[in-house]
């Protein structure tokens with residue numbers, strides 16, 4: 001692929017780029033403070049169409065769900081219906097200021113209110129805060145709520161239990177919230193085993209953080225017993241809802257005994273993500289924890305929606321205003337368009353797609369946990385490693401076929417992990433094509449291993465020296 005020069009490099013002083021009407025009065029430069037004058041800022045001199053082409057070409061060097069299959073396990077890169085964007089771009093939503101008085105923002109408040117009711121229904125929780133901007137932010141918020149609750153009860157519990165299959169944000173959030181963490185090992189089925197869990201329970205345990213289905217895509221089938229064990233010891237159960245899309249419409253964390261949940265709206269409820277956001281990680285709690293939620297909450301007095309600041313034991317704000325409103329809006333649109341039946345169907349197809357791929361791929365790779373999975377599954381590249389090919393090489397080679405690589409090297413309990421989440425929005429044709437790409441790469445490992453070990457070959461940027469990139473970080477132009 002051809003190099004794209006920097007916009008400054010294609011700029012040419014001879015071009016006459018802008019022509020403004022003569023009768024525009026410019027702000028007299030003499031009146032501006034000298035230090036604010038930006039005389040030598042090299043604005044590129046290009047025609048309009050050259051600017052458009054430059055940025056369109058650049059955008060095509062990136063990868064996104066609209067360009068190809070994106071089976072990035074745990075991240076749920078599903079297709080986001082474009083109608084969500086259309087509606088979220090209506091000026092009534094984009095032009096409203098967060099300080100608009102309640103009387104003039106009834107529609108927006110109603111959106112938050114209705115989304116809360118729907119999420120309570122979907123999860124079996126009693127109230128939600130929408131302030132957290134991502135899953136990890138939700139974890140921190142949820143743990144701060146639990147901390148405030150325990151303190152209020154006069155309890156000193158300092159430890160958070162986290163299974164060894166957990167996402168790294170779980171222990172990180174626990175530490176940020178001021179807890180210690182202890183890791184509990186999964187059993188041979190890849191699950192939290194009640195008998196093992198019991199050995200870790202004591203009066204210092206504040207919370208068990210659990211993802212269900214877990215990061216191996218497996219449903220924690222002993223969840224009721226786990227909940228019993230945790231609560232009997234006076235601890236709470238926290239639900240990492242990043243994988244809610246594997247059970248939505250069929251099972252609810254609230255019914256399983258979870259006290260606090262976060263949901264990644266940008267994963268389960270279809271909002272573009274990747275590249276850093278925006279996301280939303282609303283946190284839901286059971287009734288007895290509602291007075292600790294961040295304020296304000298959105299309430300309805302029978303006539304009007306209003307911002308309720310009367311949350312007596314609130315942990316305070318965890319961000320400005322009411323959260324990432326456009327993400328909330330898109331989640332509401334998605335849920336309403338899908339309906340109850342549609343959400344259940346999306347779960348079914350996500351699970352069907354994952355199991356289909358798992359069965360097709362289990363002979364090429366090693367499948368350490370062969371049971372029925374939910375929305376994702378984890379393979380191991382152990383066999384390939386014996387031939388000198390790491391899972392990183394395979395991931396890089398996949399890019400050559402216009403497909404985003406699956407998540408690799410996570411969860412940590414699987415050697416050479418390849419974590420695949422196809423999502424419900426992909427067709428059988430796409431899945432079959434992915435299988436044939438992996439079969440081809442597996443043949444290459446036998447016949448032409450160099451092509452795998454030096455991949456990618458067809459991407460704008462070839463194999464990076466990742467150590468050098470860390471040690472010699474260069475982020476500045478010029």
Ligand SMILES: *Cc1c(COP(=O)(O)O)cnc(C)c1O
Nearest residue numbers: 074134135136167169240242264
């Ligand atoms: C994505 C994810 C998180 C973190 O969520 P962010 O929205 O990326 O902060 C936590 N746990 C699991 C299992 C995840 O997949």
